Amino acid sequence: MDHDAEIEYALRHTELVRPPEQRLNTFGVTKVHYYLLAEPMDSVNETRIREGRVIAERPRIVTPSYLLNVFEGFGDHARKQAEALLGRYGFDPNILEYKYRNEMGNTWTLSENISQVILKINGKIDDESDPLAAILKCPDDAWQISLMMFIMSVTRSSASKNIAELDSRGLFERQYGIPKFVRDEIDDLFRAASKDRSSIEELGSKLQSYGVFEQYQDRFFTLLRRR
Secondary structure, three states: OOHHHHHHHHHHHOEEEEOOOOOOOOOOOEEEEEEEEEOOOOOOOOEEEEEEEEEEOOOEEOOHHHHHHOEEOOOOOHHHHHHHHHHHHOOOOOOEEOOEEEEEEEEEEEOOOHHHHHHHHHHHHHHHOOOOEEEEEOOOOOHHHHHHHHHHHHHHHHHHHHHHHHHHOOOOOEEOOEEHHHHHHHHHHHHHHHHOHHHHHHHHHHHHHHOOHHHHHHHHHHHHHOO
16 A cells, blocks of 8 residues: 555544643653544454553754654654654644654553443543643554554644744744744754764755755855864
């Protein structure tokens, strides 16, 4: 199955049963607790449950090349699947970068139909008062794509709040076309590299990925020539 067909299949068979009550944090890490429920294809009246957390890092000014490398722990084909999903979701590569890490927890199967399992897990979430818990129904053989779709959807619903909060602190203010958010990070990397030369490679990679190497190249090569 090609990636477009995989995406279509997952779209048709994924349902967000219970969304998280809170959005992604603007200035900190967010841990979204998920329950993925699937009906095994080779059995009847059984439900497979996959529990875990998606760790969404603090959003940062985006770089287009990063968009295809922000999913860690989502399977061997995550880059290609992310490329297809990003095209569908229409993310603007000039606003924010979100990076996610999937931490799988337990997986188990219950001899109960999926509706009964949903009721039980809903009750569990209510008892725990977890505002970042979510329940999804998804295909058993495409759950990773369903999970990626879910976190992208949560990101879209969070982006306007994140942008407004960043903007209120002047972090989108541009100088020579470079947002303050990026300038501050680069300045921090230059300071670190001046003290620890092993950080120079990271600094160079960051300048390239942000597309601002030319603006900083004199400063970078001066640092590189120091002994």
